[in-house]
Amino acid sequence: MRELPTPCLVLERDVLERSCARMKARAAALGVSLRPHLKTAKSIEVARRAADGAITVSTLREASYFLEHGVRDLTYAVGLDPAKIDACEALVARGARLTVITDDVDVARALAERDPAVRVLIEIDVGQHRGGIDAESDELLAIAGVLARGRRMRLAGVLAHAGHSYGAASIAEITSIAEDERARTVRAATRLREAGHDVETVSVGSTPTAVHAAHLGGVTELRAGVYTFFDRFQHAIGSCGEDDLALTVLASVIGVRRGEGVVLIDAGSLALSADRSMERFGGGYGEVRDLRDAPLGARVTSVNQEHGMIAGAPSSLRIGDRVRIRPNHACITAAMHAEYAVVAGDERVIARWDRVNGW
């Protein structure tokens, strides 16, 4: 770690593997299959540890990358733009078992017309009010009716994401949101079945609700992603413990404002991201740790493109010293980097794992 060019991502393999094992055990205990969301890690080596062959992706580029590395069972969990049907067909032609999602009858019609060999899930809004339709809506049956016309395309079920769990004020509230997510998604599945449709998949998930759901009766599949790495925000809202954060950004001290307790590092808004999700919890752009990942009692207090500023920095830090920064939001921070330097509890880099960025 003392030789790596900075800034770069450092990933603790054993922490990652423990979190992967725990989520597998959690899904098994809940009686559902696990389809990890690889939008956080975007890495085949993480997919191999997190998944048993079935994953979720956020871009078609991720889908293509994972397929190239042998992962065939892919759910593209962002509302389908009909212009992307060609790209979906290309993935299927390469051997993918591809599942797409929609919440719109016009998209369903475009799919019915093109009839690609994909599975389709109808997206249900369970309270985030982003994508999805209400489980009780007329649209649910209208969309299902159109999708059922497919011969190669197949209506496979329903999917929901309780993204509003990130804004919950307590674990009790997350548990309540998880029950909403479960109940509304199962209700949509029930309505489809009552209308004569087969429902193979009832898919829910977000890391907070996956961790805190009381039960998942009626659900078949759990999706979550950031649990592979966790981050400051997930720790702050109670999704994990202090020792469960697998990802840090390695940075070098490039400036010391002597007598002011201010240190500059070479990780700024690009290497860390300008994510401000920690404002609810005291703020900052990352927590400063030493090379052994022990806390130094300081935060990155401001960022410019290639500069991070640490006010209240330990007086021991000198130019050229290296620190590790725990990110606020692992998905966004990781997206700025091309690879992981993998370590296992000490400073030695044991592997480099690539990532697939972009679209």
Add this chain to the structure above:
Amino acid sequence: MRELPTPCLVLERDVLERSCARMKARAAALGVSLRPHLKTAKSIEVARRAADGAITVSTLREASYFLEHGVRDLTYAVGLDPAKIDACEALVARGARLTVITDDVDVARALAERDPAVRVLIEIDVGQHRGGIDAESDELLAIAGVLARGRRMRLAGVLAHAGHSYGAASIAEITSIAEDERARTVRAATRLREAGHDVETVSVGSTPTAVHAAHLGGVTELRAGVYTFFDRFQHAIGSCGEDDLALTVLASVIGVRRGEGVVLIDAGSLALSADRSMERFGGGYGEVRDLRDAPLGARVTSVNQEHGMIAGAPSSLRIGDRVRIRPNHACITAAMHAEYAVVAGDERVIARWDRVNGW
């Protein structure tokens, strides 16, 4: 533009070229040479239009990329970490005329010991209180004294960046900050000369101060970068006109919440960035435009990783429609993308220009 996979960057070539020509004329009128900062564009095609052979970079990867494309005269304008001296020497061995900066006597000592064939500028703090030392400080002469020991290395002058101009409340305040930047940097140069040092370079710059400086007496070199593209923030603080924004993110509508005036697009916190610099000016994560870059009277009001939400969206938007989003901060948004689709006033893509990301 209707065929491009979304999300992607779209760059208006003629707007870019006009801004480049204007800044060249501005530098000439101010009697200084222009050394554009390529941290915004990170593209050789932009460098060719903005620069006459001398550029500024924010990472050594940028330096390597531009050198590979024939740009030899490079200033790496982030405080040097001594661990990067090897990489600097490698650039020099490849033919670079490399200038580095420092504000620290320990770094000066490390440089004196290694004595790489680089030019060194001492960074002056002109009010941002990020990197740099005070023009009146004893450290200035102490650092200069150490740097003067170099035989291959050469103390070449002083450099400042008035980054606090971004926070100014008025153009009058920016003009005042520009005068501070000029006067303090020239004062540092004068002190060095009085101590017997040659001062070849007196370098200042930020886009707002470059645009609004009253004069640059005593300065030799102007650096600025985001003026190549401009963005919502630069427009809001008065650095450019409404028609000067060259960069947009092309996105597809992937969801319409009928009756609510809410539209989802496939550009979220990765494709747009989660930059919140526009909070002072009404907020949002980008301004929504049509394919001809005409305003649609709406903003991206929230972002998740691959979703942007537009509340108050035009009722005309349908799934599959395409929009262009003007970013808050062009440097940060562009950094998420691997290339530009270049257009010239209409929807036809006339070129693809690459970018160099990462470190």
